[in-house]
Amino acid sequence: MRRLSPGLQALLTSHLRNGHPYGQLATGSGIGATTACRYIAGAVELLAVLAPTLAEAVRTASTKARVLLDAALLPIDRIAADRPYRSGAHKKHGVNVQVLADPSDRLLWASPTLPGAVHDTRAAREHGIISTLADADIRCWADEGHRGVKGTVRVPCRGRR
Numbered sequence: 001m002r003r004l005s006p007g008l009q010a011l012l013t014s015h016l017r018n019g020h021p022y023g024q025l026a027t028g029s030g031i032g033a034t035t036a037c038r039y040i041a042g043a044v045e046l047l048a049v050l051a052p053t054l055a056e057a058v059r060t061a062s063t064k065a066r067v068l069l070d071a072a073l074l075p076i077d078r079i080a081a082d083r084p085y086r087s088g089a090h091k092k093h094g095v096n097v098q099v100l101a102d103p104s105d106r107l108l109w110a111s112p113t114l115p116g117a118v119h120d121t122r123a124a125r126e127h128g129i130i131s132t133l134a135d136a137d138i139r140c141w142a143d144e145g146h147r148g149v150k151g152t153v154r155v156p157c158r159g160r161r
Helices: 008-017 022-029 033-050 055-059 120-126 129-136
Strands: 066-077 092-101 107-110 139-140
Touching: 008 022, 008 033, 022 033, 055 107, 055 129, 066 120, 066 129, 092 120, 120 129
Parallel strands: 066 139
Antiparallel strands: 066 092, 092 107
16 A cells, blocks of 8 residues: 655645645645645545445444434635535535544544535435435434434434524
């Protein structure tokens, strides 16, 4: 298996953690912007190969008492015309990621991204999370954004405001 050199690890971490543009990363690393882009794309592909599939995550989840389902909106830079990426709930542009975690909050699986305008319930159904958890009979707790989902997924009761 290919491994990242310490320099590439620093470049990738800086980009993913801080969102620095390729030109800024390239200047700091003494390489060209195109090279920085290529290095980061290669490192992300390597990480994607190592990521578990939903089926693998469900196999791991079957050994747990329950799992947690949550959604996150990862902010992105978009112009106002890119309406599919605009989240009405968060009032900003982003991509929707569904996450399965164990009771100790360790990440089991993260979904591919969908535009930010996609509601959490629809995103969970599109990725097949709901049906996969139900087929494996795995109890799952989710947040308010997943209200209305059936199967083995449970959401908290609505309280008084």
